[in-house]
Amino acid sequence: MITSNPEIMYILVIILFIIIIVLFNSLNKRVRNLENEIAKIRAEQKENFKDEIKDLPEKYLLPQEEEISEREINPSERKDIEEEFKINLSPVFDFLRQNALAIAGIFTLVLGIGYFVKYAIDKNWIGEVSRAAIGFAAGAVIIGIGHFLRKNYAVFASIITGGGIAAFYFTTTIAFREYHLFSQNTAFSITCFVTLVSIFLSYYYKSEILIIFSLFGGFLAPLMISSGHGNYPFLFTYITVINIGMLVIAFLKQWKSIGWIAFIFTSIYLFYWTVAKTDITAVYFYVLSYIVFYAFALQNFFTMKKLLPSDILMLVLVNFTGIIGTVFIFKQLQYDPVIVFPIIFALLNGILLYREHSEKKFGAAHSVFSGIAVSLVTAAFALEFSTHLITTVWAIEATLLLFIWKKTGLRIFRIFFYILFPLVIIAQIMTWAEYIDAENFKIIFNPVFLTSSVTVFTTFINLILLRKNPEKTVSENRFFENLFAVVSYAVIYTALLLEIIYHISEKPLIIIFSSGMLFSLYYIFTILLLRRKPEIGRILETGLLYTFFFLIILNVVMAGSGLITNIVLNKIAMNTYFMYGLYLIPLLYTIVKILPESDFFKIPFSYWLLATTLVTTVSMEALHLYILLFADNINETEKLQEYFTLLYLPIIWAILASFLIYKGLKTDDHEYGKAGFALLAITIIKLYFYDVWKMDNVSRIIAFIILGIILLLSSFLFQRLKNIVVTMVEKKDIKDEDKH
Incomplete structure (x- = not known):
């Protein structure tokens, strides 16, 4: 069995150290001679280059750099400024690539010294004071080596010196925490002294790398010597x-x-x-x-x-x-x-x-x-006004970053804006969660809604700032802008809707649902009215219109029917239905004014969606009024609904189908005509295959007579309109022939 001998270990370490010094000195002399030769060659090349420049005409020489005064940045200059101010990480990677071996080497050396000290401790070769002394001595030796190499190998010497400073910090930490060789105040004083020495060396050596080591050590020192108090x-x-x-x-x-x-x-x-x-x-x-x-x-x-x-x-x-x-x-x-x-x-x-x-x-x-x-x-x-701190500050800060980006055109602020804005949304969602357990919040003047108001206001400003984007032509930027616009509108919508729901939360569920639907319709309608201030994209505008009409259908089918049922049950007042009817104002205005100015009808499906919305709205509202006029109690509602479906609904559909066909012929929008014929086909199929088997004889006769009259009048109207169109075409052809 081999036993370790401390004396033999010391001798081996000394011999190894001497060999390393001799080899390094020999190699250093050769490298220095090579560097001197390279320096001479570069000096000769530089002198030759200067002589060549003197012989060049003035027109080939670069002008002196003009003093740049601060002024408003033109869009044409933004790209150049971005390149000038761009955060470039390549020097960092170049430094790491070129000095990776040095960094790994000094790190390995510090670990090796640590393991050697640990080995010596395990073998009881040295006491606790000697252990700390070895650590400080090792750090001093490493710093001395860095000082010796600083003239010819500045970067390498800075890394070496940083390793020595790290050894000082770690030795102080271990001596305080593990060995209790001195008090916390003494340990703190030592770390302060090490920090001051390292800062002085950084300034003396003119080394930014070394001062970075020093700052890390200085800021981490309190954690190293912390006692928990x-x-x-x-x-x-x-x-x-x-x-x-x-x-x-x-x-x-x-x-x-x-x-x-x-x-x-x-x-x-x-x-x-x-x-x-x-x-x-x-x-x-x-x-x-x-x-x-x-x-x-x-x-x-x-x-x-x-x-x-x-x-x-x-x-x-x-x-x-x-x-x-x-x-x-x-x-x-x-x-x-x-x-x-x-x-x-x-x-x-x-x-x-x-x-x-x-x-x-x-x-x-x-x-x-x-x-x-x-x-x-x-x-x-x-x-x-007691708004939530983080949400408010982040929302305003995000808008500030966007404002600076718009004023300077520097992309770094756009990047930070896109990073911070999702955090604003997360903070706002956490703020909205307080509605769940909140009690006795005042209307508007409560912390949650006031915070939401700040977010809504800053989001609206963001939309305005993004309206004139200098990089609109880039598809990637347009995608992010559209995504941001959708999220922004959703934030504003949610903030207002949650405040409304909170204050009517004690009302019946149908009132809450109906109010939410009415608010949603008016919210989309407001965006459509202000669609150019701030400007929204055509695709987004069409999407809003689709959403608007789907909500109209959902509103009249669910909210309207639910309200009628509760009114008949005397659970809610009649005036609630009139409040519900306010949705007709944005619906009619959208059809008359907004749709003709939009790109809504560029998609054939849009005609069908509009036709479905009109047919559903007219049919359901007629049913609602019919039940309100004739229902005395809830038991009569089902019978009245069935009677309306059998007798009056086919008549309403036939009239609407005739209107759609007439609209298609007049405006030459064939999709209207297709929708009208489809509705007419559904009406006839429903009448012959379902309604006639449910009606009594009198109702059946009335339905057939009225439907027959409507169909005949519609046919006559279409024939007349067809003749008018043919006559107009013939007159136009005659005029064209006369001109020729």
Whole structure:
């Protein structure tokens, strides 16, 4: 059996380390000589290129770059601006591809040191203090190697140094959590010191990669040394110090990535504190974070006089995360007024807007500041009326993103809008769920409907903003716009319908159903009336018309019949039926005014749907009036209905069939004629194969006589109309011959 010997292990490790150093030094010399030769060749090529350029005529030389002033962005320039501001991830993938071995190597080295220390611990070679010392020493050695390599291998050295910093963090965490070598305050002080050293090294080495390592370590350090008892003021004092250091370096080095990393970590910590332990102290840190990250977002605005897409997005997120946190705390602790911080943030943006306006700059920054200021004021008034926080803020924020997209033409804001809008819908659905258990809600002035009103208002604004889309010609964009329009109309419809149903929920079921149907018809009718403000697509318009006529049929068959039955039973008043009859106004107006201006009749089925709607409506309403006039109790209803079906319905259908045939001949719309003949055939089949076997002799005679007279008159009318048409055609042919 082989036994492990510590002395032999130490000797083997030292020998291996010496071999690695010798090999690395030899290889490094060869690589350095090769780099020097390549540098000389490049220098010679550069000098030759300069000499060639001097000999070129001026017309072939590129003009000096003109200073670009901020102005309103023309549609023709949008594509170029999008390319300039496009978020391109290829450098990230290039970095990972080129430095994958280095990243994997440093990660493996840190793990190897950890496993070696663990092995030594398992064998009781070293004590707890020695274990921590080995970790710190290993981190220092790795950082020293990075420092040694920084001149010739900047990226590789940054990765190496980041690994050393990670070793410091992990060693401190293990020494505090597992070995209890020092107190939490001491561990926290060590992590702060490590963070400051790493930030200093990042600035000294001019390495953005290293400061990213430092930020991750700095923000994760509190989690590493956490004991489960949150000291939030101390924690956020530490985070604020990191954020201020980040801000200074961002201004000095123009490193945008560190600001976003700090913002994400800070927001997560703040929201966790806000939910876990709502404390008014958190408001101060929200304000401090707002100031720091607002200054970060405005860096390019003050230095280069322009706002990049990432800056605009940061401005939007900073304002609305600040609102969510501060308003939530005020509501939970019942402080007033809840609108104080939305108004303060709006004033700050208003000052920047005034600055742009006074300097007569009406470009992207002017639009952004005006949009944010108006959105914050809107959110303030909405929140003052006790609307739901998340739903309200997200709805307004989505509209703001859409507004910025429309003003700048930058696709990133359209993408974020399409990401955020579904979240608005989900939040609104959760808000609507409160109707189920709610009691004694006021009409309109209740939290659920007021929140729905904000969503409805912002959704309507969204529809208006999308009306003039600069990318309408792209079929993919049209698909998303149509889908968005359908969802938007559905949100507005649901919000209003649920409020109505809630306040009439104690009424009989037929009243609720009838009211819902009437509202649905008027809602679609309103959209059709305003179909160009905002504009809806022709396909969507035709779909709305189809839905409208299907609902008309459903309304007269179910709602109308149900109301008649309940009126006869004396469960509801007669005036309810007159309220139900209000559906005739949108129906008649749609047939007379809207259909001729639409593309409804481009589909042959549309004629049949309209004919079915008219026949069903006239037949059912005649039946309803007949029952109302002659039914004294519910027992008579069934008999009256059967008598009406046998005697009067064939007559009504024959008249309607004649009208449809006449309409088809007059307008040359053959589908009307086909529908009329189909209805006439159904009437005759029904009469001969069903009705005659149910009638008494007198009724049978009356039905046959009346139907026969109607058919004869219709035949005479058709023959006369046919002769008129033939005569008109002949006269036209004679005139054409005379001209020739």
